[in-house]
Amino acid sequence: xxxxxxxxxxxxxxxxxxxxxxxxxxxxxxxxxxxxxxxxxxxxxxxxxxxxxxxxxxxxxxxxxxxxxxxxxxxxxxxxxxxxxxxxxxxxxxxxxxxxxxxxxxxxxxxxxxxxxxxxxxxxxxxxxxxxxxxxxxxxxxxxxxxxxxxxxxxxxxxxxxxxxxxxxxxxxxxxxxxxxxxxxxxxxxxxxxxxxxxxxxxxxxxxxxxxxxxxxxxxxxxxxxxxxxxxxxxxxxxxxxxxxxxxxxxxxxxxxxxxxxxxxxxxxxxxxxxxxxxxxxxxxxxxxxxxxxxxxxxxxxxxxxxxxxxxxxxxxxxxxxxxxxxxxxxxxxxxxxxxxxxxxxxxxxxxxxxxxxxxxxxxxxxxxxxxxxxxxxxxxxxxxxxxxxxxxxxxx
Numbered sequence: 001x002x003x004x005x006x007x008x009x010x011x012x013x014x015x016x017x018x019x020x021x022x023x024x025x026x027x028x029x030x031x032x033x034x035x036x037x038x039x040x041x042x043x044x045x046x047x048x049x050x051x052x053x054x055x056x057x058x059x060x061x062x063x064x065x066x067x068x069x070x071x072x073x074x075x076x077x078x079x080x081x082x083x084x085x086x087x088x089x090x091x092x093x094x095x096x097x098x099x100x101x102x103x104x105x106x107x108x109x110x111x112x113x114x115x116x117x118x119x120x121x122x123x124x125x126x127x128x129x130x131x132x133x134x135x136x137x138x139x140x141x142x143x144x145x146x147x148x149x150x151x152x153x154x155x156x157x158x159x160x161x162x163x164x165x166x167x168x169x170x171x172x173x174x175x176x177x178x179x180x181x182x183x184x185x186x187x188x189x190x191x192x193x194x195x196x197x198x199x200x201x202x203x204x205x206x207x208x209x210x211x212x213x214x215x216x217x218x219x220x221x222x223x224x225x226x227x228x229x230x231x232x233x234x235x236x237x238x239x240x241x242x243x244x245x246x247x248x249x250x251x252x253x254x255x256x257x258x259x260x261x262x263x264x265x266x267x268x269x270x271x272x273x274x275x276x277x278x279x280x281x282x283x284x285x286x287x288x289x290x291x292x293x294x295x296x297x298x299x300x301x302x303x304x305x306x307x308x309x310x311x312x313x314x315x316x317x318x319x320x321x322x323x324x325x326x327x328x329x330x331x332x333x334x335x336x337x338x339x340x341x342x343x344x345x346x347x348x349x350x351x352x353x354x355x356x357x358x359x360x361x362x363x364x365x366x367x368x369x370x371x372x373x374x375x376x377x378x379x380x381x382x383x384x385x386x387x388x389x390x391x392x393x394x395x396x397x
């Protein structure tokens with residue numbers, strides 16, 4: 001039994017140790033503007049007349065130009081739900097108008113910003129189908145964005161075809177090509193080929209640096225994207241490392257050390273991403289920063305109890321493990337609070353502010369429950385006649 005407890009104690013020891021341990025011409029996804037009207041012809045637009053003021057537009061009468069302008073203004077004001085409703089009405093009531101095509105693209109952007117990513121993917125796919133033949137460069141760039149959204153939805157296999165088509169398009173410019181290469185590299189990581197994926201990311205980073213020196217032009221959007229995905233790659237690598245070998249001290253120690261190193265490496269890359277102050281990548285990096293600590297705690301708690309440990313000691317072991325890993329939850333809370341305090345500086349979009357706030361509330365609720373349970377069990381543990389227990393390795397006692 002002592003040997004089984006010794007094996008289990010290694011988890012606590014490692015927990016203690018690990019605690020010490022844009023491009024100027026394209027700053028990110030942009031809305032499409034309405035087509036510029038020429039003077040060589042006159043277009044008579046249909047006007048919708050309402051009996052009284054229309055609740056959506058605030059107008060008694062409107063045409064496609066009005067809906068497009070109002071949708072654009074609403075998006076700029078971060079009223080993404082209203083923007084989506086206005087663009088949807090334009091497409092429904094004026095499907096043949098020249099504004100319909102850019103409205104379809106902008107609708108996908110509004111859906112994405114309000115967190116309706118599945119609907120955003122659907123609208124962007126419709127847009128790509130319409131422009132693929134006549135505007136191949138536009139289609140290629142949108143396929144890169146589509147692949148990024150699909151990967152956010154964990155639909156990595158679905159992102160392969162749009163990435164292949166985008167990279168095969170000769171007119172795809174270098175910054176967008178870097179983006180496609182980064183996303184393609186993440187597919188290697190999801191296939192388990194972490195070493196080759198890491199080499200490729202370093203190669204893309206080197207190409208960005210060399211191009212910056214050559215052209216004297218910075219690429220903050222692509223650089224931030226690269227460091228976010230470098231962090232995501234190390235986080236993915238950490239998740240692949242098993243902690244099931246609890247009866248083999250050497251294997252368990254090696255796996256714990258490697259998992260801890262990968263997660264700490266991921267944090268460093270997420271921090272590098274945040275320093276770029278690029279809104280589109282600050283959000284996912286902010287969420288991932290605290291998520292790294294949640295990952296480690298979850299994996300430690302999920303590790304099986306050593307087989308030589310009887311039921312009574314297994315209960316004590318689980319209670320101690322939960323208590324010792326509590327500080328990872330506290331560190332996640334600290335990270336989430338810090339990025340929310342700095343939301344304006346990091347230019348966090350509303351959808352990501354909500355996601356980080358939701359993660360913070362979840363962790364705080366779990367912390368409160370665990371602390372309450374710990375306080376309620378303390379008298380029983382300290383009651384007269386209770387069995388004294390030796391401090392675990394790594395304890396400050």
